[in-house]
Amino acid sequence: SALPGLLARMPKAELHIHIEGSLEPELIFALARRNGVALPYASVEALRAAYAFTDLQTFLDIYYAGASVLLHEQDFYDMAWAYFEKAARDHIVHAELFFDPQTHTARGVPIGTVIEGLSRACAAARTHLGISAELILCFLRHLSEAEAFATLEEALPWRAHFIGVGLDSSERGHPPGKFTRVFVRCAELGLHRVAHAGEEGPPTYIEEALDLLRVARIDHGVRAIESPALMQRLAAERVPLTVCPLSNVKLCVVPDLAAHPLPQLLAAGLAVTINSDDPAYFGGYLNDNLLALFSAQPQWGASEAYTLARNSLEASFAPAQEKAAWV
Numbered sequence: 001s002a003l004p005g006l007l008a009r010m011p012k013a014e015l016h017i018h019i020e021g022s023l024e025p026e027l028i029f030a031l032a033r034r035n036g037v038a039l040p041y042a043s044v045e046a047l048r049a050a051y052a053f054t055d056l057q058t059f060l061d062i063y064y065a066g067a068s069v070l071l072h073e074q075d076f077y078d079m080a081w082a083y084f085e086k087a088a089r090d091h092i093v094h095a096e097l098f099f100d101p102q103t104h105t106a107r108g109v110p111i112g113t114v115i116e117g118l119s120r121a122c123a124a125a126r127t128h129l130g131i132s133a134e135l136i137l138c139f140l141r142h143l144s145e146a147e148a149f150a151t152l153e154e155a156l157p158w159r160a161h162f163i164g165v166g167l168d169s170s171e172r173g174h175p176p177g178k179f180t181r182v183f184v185r186c187a188e189l190g191l192h193r194v195a196h197a198g199e200e201g202p203p204t205y206i207e208e209a210l211d212l213l214r215v216a217r218i219d220h221g222v223r224a225i226e227s228p229a230l231m232q233r234l235a236a237e238r239v240p241l242t243v244c245p246l247s248n249v250k251l252c253v254v255p256d257l258a259a260h261p262l263p264q265l266l267a268a269g270l271a272v273t274i275n276s277d278d279p280a281y282f283g284g285y286l287n288d289n290l291l292a293l294f295s296a297q298p299q300w301g302a303s304e305a306y307t308l309a310r311n312s313l314e315a316s317f318a319p320a321q322e323k324a325a326w327v
């Protein structure tokens with residue numbers, strides 16, 4: 001059928017990609033060599049063989065180890081540029097990239113090195129690929145709110161280089177409410193706000209993210225399916241969910257794509273979008289996620305494809321004028 005071509009070529013936005021999760025094993029080894037960083041894996045193949053995750057934490061341990069090869073501004077640029085080349089191939093016209101500054105500042109990398117390298121790649125994506133690219137600074141939720149405040153202060157000289165803040169890392173035991181005060185400060189600064197919630201955590205974490213952090217979107221949110229009342233609210237308020245199907249399978253949030261709740265979320269009128277999360281670790285980029293999802297939903301066609309692409313563009317933080325040109 002014509003569907004795979006339509007899925008591949010339709011213009012779309014990516015709203016949930018951790019740029020450190022786009023580091024392919026080959027680039028990890030190249031940067032390790034360039035920077036003289038020792039890796040606890042003998043080869044690209046040995047590293048890839050370690051990508052057998054049983055939950056979010058077993059993934060995060062390897063993801064933070066992979067990020068340890070990033071030291072210099074050029075490293076951050078090279079990582080993001082490699083992603084943008086793949087994004088262009090996937091017909092992504094707008095991308096909002098999560099980055100985890102605390103993963104790097106904890107190793108002594110200045111936050112300006114991180115932001116300037118990523119920001120320079122975003123500028124190159126706009127100029128050379130026609131992708132409108134933006135950065136979202138994420139706080140690590142396994143660390144304290146005081147550490148999030150300190151990271152925000154450190155980043156403020158580069159305030160013009162990021163459009164928003166997010167909340168990621170280990171969800172269980174770290175409810176959104178732990179970060180209420182720092183998110184209030186981010187709102188005062190005019191920053192867009194999003195948070196991971198309802199990936200491994202319960203539906204109440206989604207409610208906290210909305211009510212306490214005042215987020216505009218929920219990252220993942222798939223466990224909303226367990227709460228009919230929350231489903232009604234998310235549909236009524238058209239709160240976008242940035243869903244990541246291959247991620248959910250690899251981290252055992254769902255047993256397989258056929259069992260993924262996305263069709264029910266879509267049918268209930270939620271503003272769901274499809275995203276890649278950590279594409280180098282989870283087996284595919286955005287179009288790979290779309291193709292896999294539609295293979296598991298043989299009754300879906302152009303109408304569902306169009307809805308998902310339109311949702312992604314509408315749920316973005318792109319200026320209204322830019323959105324009007326897309327949808």
Ligand code: ES4
Nearest residue numbers: 018168169196247277278
């Ligand atoms: C993440 Cl899949 C996922 N969940 C939470 N935090 C993350 N950081 C990178 N990938």
Ligand code: ZN
Nearest residue numbers: 018196219277
């Ligand atoms: Zn994520």
